[in-house]
Amino acid sequence: MSVEPAVVQLTAKDYASDQEVRWCPGCGDYSILAQVKKVMANIGAVREKTVFVSGIGCSSRFPYYMSTYGFHGIHGRAPAVATGIKTANPELDVWVVTGDGDALAIGGNHFLHAVRRNMDFKILLFNNRIYGLTKGQYSPTSPLGKKTKSTPMGSVDYPLHPISVAIGAEATFVARSLDVNTKHLEYVLERAAKHKGTAFIEIYQNCNIFNDGAWEYATGKETKDDTTVFLEHGKPLIFGKDRKKGIRLNGMDPEIVELGGDITEDDLLFHDEKQAEPSLAYLLSRMHYPQFPEPMGVFRCAERPTYEDMLMRQVRDAIATKGPGKLDELYDDGETWVVN
Amino acid sequence: MVVSTQPATSPKKPPQVVEREELTVRFVGDSGDGMQLAGTQMTNTSAIFGNDVSTFPDFPAEIRAPAGTIAGVSGYQLNFGAHKLRTAGDRVNALIAMNPAALKANVEDLEQGGILVVNEDAFSKMNLTKAHYDHSPLDDDSLNRYQLFRVPIDRLTAEACADTGLTGRAVGRCKNFFALGLTYWLFGRSMDPTLRWIQDKFGSKPEVADANAKALRAGFYFGETAEMFPVRYLIPPAKLASGRYRKVTGNEAMAMGLVTAAARAGKPLFYGSYPITPASDILHELARYKSFDVRSFQAEDEIAAMASVVGAAFAGAFAVTGTSGPGLALKQEAIGLGIMTELPMVIVNVQRGGPSTGLPTKTEQADLLQAVLGRNGEAPLCVLAPATPGDCFQMAIEAFRIAVEFMTPVIVLSDGYLANGAEPWMLPDVDKLPSFKVVHPTTNNTDSGHFLSYKRDARLVRPWAIPGTPGLEHRIGGLEKRDVTGDVCYDPENHHHMILTRRKKIDNIAETIPSLSVNGDPTGELLVLGWGSTYGAITTAVERCRAKGLSVSSAHLRYIDPMPKNTGDVLRSFDRVLVPEMNLGQLLTVVRAKYLVDAIGLNKVQGKPFMIQEVQTAIEEMLNGK
Secondary structure, three states, X not given: OOOOOOOOOOOHHHHEOOOOOOOOOOOOHHHHHHHHHHHHHHHOOOHHHEEEEEOOOOHHHHHHHEOOEEEEOOOOOHHHHHHHHHHHOOOOEEEEEEEHHHHHHHOHHHHHHHHHHOOOEEEEEEEOOEEOXXXXXXXXXXXXXXXXXXXXXXXXXOOOOHHHHHHHOOOOEXXXXXXXXXXXXXXXXXXXXXXXXXXXXXXXOOOOOOOOOOOHHHHOOOOHHHHEEEOOOOOEOEEOOOOOEEEEEEOOEEEEEEOEOOEOHHHOXXXXXXXXXXXXXXXXXXXXXXOOOEEEEEEEEOOOOOHHHXXXXXXXXXXXXXOOOOHHHHHOOOOEEEEO | OEEOOOOOOOOOOOOEEEEOOEEEEEEEEEOOOOHHHHHHHHXXXXXXXXXXXXXXXXXXXXXXXXXXOHHHEEEEEEEEEXXXXXXXXXXXXXXXXXXXXXXXXXXXXXXXXEEEEEEHHHOOHHXXXXXXXXXXXXXXXXXXXXXXXXXXXXXXXXXXXXXXXXXXXXXXXXXXXXXXXHHHHHOOOOOHHHHXXXXXXXXXXXXXXHHHHHXXXXXXXXXXXOOOOOEEEEOOOXXXXXXXXXXXXXXXXXXXXXXXXXXXXXXXXXXXXXXXXXXXXXXXXXXXXXXXXXXXXXXXXXXXXXXXXXXXXXXXXXXXXXXXHHHHHHHHHHHHHHHHOOOXXXXXXXXOEOOOXXXXXXXXXXXXXXXXXXXXXXXXXXXXXXXXXXXXXXXXXXHHHHHXXXXXXXXXXXXXXXXXXXXXXXXXXXXXXXXXXXXXXXXXXXXXXOOOOEOOOOOOOOOOOOOOOOOOOOEEEXXXXXXXXXXXXXXXXXXXXXXXXXXXXXXXXXXXXXXXXXEOOOOEEEEEEEEHHHHHHHHHHHHHHHHOOOOEEEEEEOEEEOOOOOHHHHXXXXXXXXXXXXXXXXXXXXXHHHHOOOOEEEEOOOOOOOOHXXXXXXXXXXXXXX
């Protein structure tokens, strides 16, 4: 009598490696690591088919803490390393973990091009708006005027907005969440896991050593309801403690309106993450604190063939048309002659 | 001597046929004149005829520099002979010049008494001015040293193509075929291979095919009927080893070698690259070979290309990138990652003139030290250097053999001369090619459950465990790691141990490579030591000197790091050592440091290969002046 091997249901802790986690106590990365492991269990991730890839920075130590395959690359190049991995073996489930400096400063080019190719991997950008591992210089997402060790009189660089950049690079899946909102983070990660193509998530992450409280407005108990708005597909944008405020479009511009009186939910902007054109997603990405509540959730989730699918289709088509390559035919190309 | 184009009034005797052992022809014109095409056709035709051939295309970095200027001159030099040839020829025996600028830039290389065919229609006042001639060199005695033939190529091409229905401009583009036809007549070549090629190439545009064929024939028959050429030359077929041949450039051979290595291992070939002259043709070639499961990836930059190769190697592909000097500089950080993670990968560097952008289309050998030493930290890897265009095939295969057997990046140093130069290449017998046995572990190498990713074998090679393998999940990266476990480790003793281990592993490759062979006597007064594309000039120069009774031998390094084990013994078997290089002495620096020999350099950094005569003169001066 044969016995079917029992399908082992892995739990979150099965995705932890035997390495000691070495982030600073209180770092937002711990929460993200916990949610990622939980999502791995939720989706039934196969450890040997999962690869975490990173660059350099605090966030980039992430692969060492997972029990999957992992590759800790060099600064900014994780998307390029992941592109090689995914092209060599499209069966693998690849997750890139990066930070605001890694993805948008030194690795800006690779980030843009991985996204535009719609490589079938996830990119988790831990945005703490500071350089932590090098001990506190301003980053490409630090606000103008930010005083740091390298900008004692305040930075004179305008910041990049990661979601806007990703949409500009034709991203097919764009989302945002927060390290401390574990439920929402889990939801967004799971959505990303199920997306085919590049899934980009900006995660607001607190660096309690070098930039503590950078996201306080979006995470503080007293403020968060008025400073964030949660996106749901097909639903109007409503926020505020009593859910009395909404976002309405006035021509091409969003505006905050109070619900009640003449204004009903039907007057509000309804979220549509599946629009073929990313204009709405881009508009939402431009809503910044303090003028607006900052949108959380899935900005955009569109379908488009992935790079590796199209490439492998060409390989299959070439084999179907020409037959599997034969070396003697490779050499025998063009004019040949015989010497006796 | 000037020969008029006027038909002779009385019948002359047919031209005398002179047999020659070898001849060097150079086609020169504007970069839009189709000189590369004419040269390639002449090469193919001569190879099919049975000559040995060696070529040197020389073109400007600008795609279309202003027409008629010296900056826009494009040339193709071809040496064809009745014996084994190793270079594209020193002195040009016949120069076909399509305009004054091309004449001015090249006539100095033509031998005294050499054949000079000029397109006299192009010697207008405007073109002369563009070439900085204050009057036509055809009208003074400056070209008296040569056999000058003034041929109205523009006019004769136009007449030949008058009834093809093409515009004047389109007809103008056929003049390279006229020049080619005339050259075929001069050297007794058949027009058939080129006529076949024209049909293949322009079959869908019959009027263009017709015009090119007419121009070719017109050139050929002009030679026959104009009675201006007193001599035709015959170069009998060479006695090459029997087999089936084709013409191959270094870049073509490299691409085929890479495909072969992957195919023999049953692996996909991943080629991640960013376009750069003179390496781009490898990308173009490989992109055509998708039916061999070639996955070519045109990256956003050189850095991404290299990083993608590291990723592909981690995932289990045969991973390779191609680049040229400035690109190699950009790739070095990611190559260091490949060294640290001890993954197999190949980096093809087609060297060009530097520093910086330098001379993009010209050849040089100045990246040897960059290849051997050009990374942060102690970062050893294997460096190979093919000696001829055809050798690029062998060395591409060898590069993957070593990369996989020793889990290391391997740099292959080609150069512009090898990459674009061509030679006949005997089609290899597939069954006799090396095959690779690639082993990816599937079972854990420890009972603890923690796969030991840096547990080494006797040759210090770690296992290539790839994602997708259950139970062997592990994490690697650029941080120093503890030997055996592969865990991140900052321990001072371990770091020192790992530094030594990575070096020793590269040294162990020497156990698997052929020893350095000496061409000539194993001992003597002088050894000429070379590497890379200088092989032809050095070997021929040494043979000529030996024929004169000089005590000189040569040796050619195809393995730069590690070097063959007997290299020191070979060097010490000669009183003196001469190292010709197209740099300021990079191999020289290495062999002097490594073997404590008082070698001296012969250095030429002009973007041009060595001439045989230059090496020969240096040898003679050393041995006669001692």
